[in-house]
Amino acid sequence: MRQLGGRALPDCLRTGFWPHAFDGLTLGSIYAMIALGYTMVYGVLQLINFAHSEVFMVGTFAGLYALKAVGSGPEGGLVLAGVMGTAMLAAMGASGLTALALERIAYRPLRKRGAPRLSYLISAIGSSLFLSNLFFVLNPIGGPAPRPYPQVMVRRTAFTLFGYGVSNQQLLIVGTMIVMYAALDRFVMSSHTGRGIRAVAEDPETAGMMGVNINRIVVATFLVGGLMAGAAGSLYGIYFGQARFDIGFIPGIKAFTAAVLGGIGNIRGAVLGGLLLGLLESLGVTCIRSDWQDVIAFLVLVAVLMFRPSGLLGEAVRG
Amino acid sequence: MKLAGRTEALGTWVRGHRAAASGPVVAGLLIVTLVPLRLSTYWQSVLVDTLLFALLALGLNVVVGFAGLLDLGYVAFYAIGNYAFAIVTAGTFSKALFFGNGLHLPPPPMWHDWMWLLVLAGLVAAMVAGVVLGAPTLRLRGDYLAIVTLGFGEIVRISARNFDSITVGPRGITAIPHPELHLFGWHYAFGLDPRPYYYLLLVLVALMVGVVVRLDRSRIGRAWVAIREDELAAAAMGVPTVRMKLWAFAIGASTAGVAGVVQASRVNFVSPDGFTLLTSIFILSMVVLGGMGNIWGSIVGAGVIVIVPEVIRRAIPSFQQYRFLVFGAVLVVVMIFRPQGLIPSRRRAMELETADAPV
Numbered sequence A: 001m002r003q004l005g006g007r008a009l010p011d012c013l014r015t016g017f018w019p020h021a022f023d024g025l026t027l028g029s030i031y032a033m034i035a036l037g038y039t040m041v042y043g044v045l046q047l048i049n050f051a052h053s054e055v056f057m058v059g060t061f062a063g064l065y066a067l068k069a070v071g072s073g074p075e076g077g078l079v080l081a082g083v084m085g086t087a088m089l090a091a092m093g094a095s096g097l098t099a100l101a102l103e104r105i106a107y108r109p110l111r112k113r114g115a116p117r118l119s120y121l122i123s124a125i126g127s128s129l130f131l132s133n134l135f136f137v138l139n140p141i142g143g144p145a146p147r148p149y150p151q152v153m154v155r156r157t158a159f160t161l162f163g164y165g166v167s168n169q170q171l172l173i174v175g176t177m178i179v180m181y182a183a184l185d186r187f188v189m190s191s192h193t194g195r196g197i198r199a200v201a202e203d204p205e206t207a208g209m210m211g212v213n214i215n216r217i218v219v220a221t222f223l224v225g226g227l228m229a230g231a232a233g234s235l236y237g238i239y240f241g242q243a244r245f246d247i248g249f250i251p252g253i254k255a256f257t258a259a260v261l262g263g264i265g266n267i268r269g270a271v272l273g274g275l276l277l278g279l280l281e282s283l284g285v286t287c288i289r290s291d292w293q294d295v296i297a298f299l300v301l302v303a304v305l306m307f308r309p310s311g312l313l314g315e316a317v318r319g
Numbered sequence B: 001m002k003l004a005g006r007t008e009a010l011g012t013w014v015r016g017h018r019a020a021a022s023g024p025v026v027a028g029l030l031i032v033t034l035v036p037l038r039l040s041t042y043w044q045s046v047l048v049d050t051l052l053f054a055l056l057a058l059g060l061n062v063v064v065g066f067a068g069l070l071d072l073g074y075v076a077f078y079a080i081g082n083y084a085f086a087i088v089t090a091g092t093f094s095k096a097l098f099f100g101n102g103l104h105l106p107p108p109p110m111w112h113d114w115m116w117l118l119v120l121a122g123l124v125a126a127m128v129a130g131v132v133l134g135a136p137t138l139r140l141r142g143d144y145l146a147i148v149t150l151g152f153g154e155i156v157r158i159s160a161r162n163f164d165s166i167t168v169g170p171r172g173i174t175a176i177p178h179p180e181l182h183l184f185g186w187h188y189a190f191g192l193d194p195r196p197y198y199y200l201l202l203v204l205v206a207l208m209v210g211v212v213v214r215l216d217r218s219r220i221g222r223a224w225v226a227i228r229e230d231e232l233a234a235a236a237m238g239v240p241t242v243r244m245k246l247w248a249f250a251i252g253a254s255t256a257g258v259a260g261v262v263q264a265s266r267v268n269f270v271s272p273d274g275f276t277l278l279t280s281i282f283i284l285s286m287v288v289l290g291g292m293g294n295i296w297g298s299i300v301g302a303g304v305i306v307i308v309p310e311v312i313r314r315a316i317p318s319f320q321q322y323r324f325l326v327f328g329a330v331l332v333v334v335m336i337f338r339p340q341g342l343i344p345s346r347r348r349a350m351e352l353e354t355a356d357a358p359v
Helices: A017-045 A052-070 A077-113 A117-137 A168-190 A192-202 A204-209 A214-240 A249-262 A267-287 A290-307 B002-038 B041-066 B075-090 B092-099 B110-137 B142-162 B194-216 B219-229 B231-236 B241-267 B277-290 B295-315 B317-337 B346-353
Strands: A157-161 A164-167 B180-183 B186-189
Touching: A017 A052, A017 A077, A017 A164, A017 A168, A017 A192, A017 A214, A017 A249, A017 A267, A052 A077, A052 A117, A052 A214, A052 A249, A077 A117, A077 A214, A077 B317, A117 B142, A117 B277, A117 B317, A157 A168, A164 A168, A168 A192, A168 A214, A168 A267, A192 A204, A192 A214, A204 A214, A249 A267, A249 A290, A249 B142, A267 A290, A290 B110, A290 B142, B002 B041, B002 B194, B041 B194, B041 B219, B041 B241, B041 B277, B041 B295, B075 B110, B075 B142, B075 B241, B075 B277, B110 B142, B110 B241, B142 B277, B194 B219, B194 B241, B194 B295, B219 B231, B219 B241, B219 B346, B231 B241, B277 B295, B277 B317, B295 B317
Parallel strands: none
Antiparallel strands: A157 A164, B180 B186
16 A cells, blocks of 8 residues: 655545546546636637536537447457547537537527627526436437446556556546647647637727637637537546436536636636646545535635636636 | 606606506405415415515525626525524424434424514525625626526535435435414414415515515615626725625525525425525526516516416426426527516616627
């Protein structure tokens, strides 16, 4: 039994620190990918996309059915990579489309009218309720019971770190997050659309006058957020082995907390916030009853908003 | 000259309306008092639910409609009212206090005499919770407030589930007593019959309407309008914005607390499952559908959202599972096509049509 740091850590953290830390980073990576969607939309529109958690939920279902369609039984090597890639792409596509539909139906009419903020929030809550209940009533696809994921990627130890195994699934999730983040960073920092996103986040009116097509930028932002949430959704499904109509609620809230923790609107902050929150939760549960796990995120949220509302890295769309 | 003309026009307007109003108002009062007597017990309980949610919607309307604050954890205050009553009258705590551990005897009769004091206790408990939540968070931007209140709602529910020693955890508290009235030697015990609860809630709703109408026209009401329309300008003009928002929170919360006490004593049972985010959204959709900022709107909203699904469910039994799908769609559709709701508040309608928007 390996123990860590003499008196620096409370008893509950001394044993099992590393496995919990690995778990926390995995969960945190998923939070980070969802948080990127919240943060992008907030950066551009200054609005909390409450329905983002359902965009994620659609991803878990799309990933599930894509896996069922292409994958059969445990396989290894290139075939597995292909199967996982297909599932993830399907989830990203479905979530991306959901995010686009959301923007088109629930937000754009309000934006055109110049409605007050409260209207956006209510419309977002409504769409969230609608989407999750859509999967609740679509019984052959969703339904009230959780739908199990096919066991395509069997969990096994990929390598050992600090004396504890890191599973192949954990590796896949953290790796995907890093790749997605790097791609998003490049997109926002060096593409034409990315520059537009930054310009609109900075000052929509001036950006509009300079010839930036704001509608196009908003659509691109929702799409990017949806793609990230889709990838996160399929990975969440693979890691926890199920999809369910209300699966998005808790990860959604936590990802939002992560975005606020890092500084909403800040892309790097979303990743930092996600990883930190994941770690905090996983390690926190070793010290308190696991019934309280979900409360940790809420307390972090309230504490951040009270003492440092601009988050750890500040609010601004930055790489 | 012009002024005199206007005053005269105003005078006739008021007279005309008073004459027109008195007939329907009396008729309306008669209908709401007598109608439940002609209905089956089932529909009587539906009406009791309607009034209960009307009371909750009126409270939330103060927060969302008047002060313009989106509270997604409103159900927490309702839960606190429920639990306040349940814990005092039937919780393990009160049993231990009076009978020692392990004995499951009915609660001591003394609570029956105090029952109406406990309504006040529920009110105060919820109001304190509202202030405790509001004081640090009402400084936040509006959209942060929404998610913090949502978090608060979840914390209250999770706490109710986890503090087994006080709340009996997920199993909930049972055998909560019905209310009783003792007035000058006259005794009346509420039972399973929905009618007494109907009249009790009718009185509470009427009281609340009175309070809200007065509030709307008071200094606080005007402060809320100013905060809603432009918080910065309101603060600059000397409106104590945080204190005024805190008032809205406290009033909304205490209403939910009272509703909670009534509900707990009506169904004799409280468990954490009844207080999810869905219930908060359920009440929110009443306020939004009826018309934010309009008192009658909240009542009509509660009526539509409680009664219509019941009627449909009678015809199509499988409708039950589609309820929340429909509510979600209703929220979006109302926001897009009729943000002012079924019965618009004139001032609010103006604000909702145009305001300075994000983009």
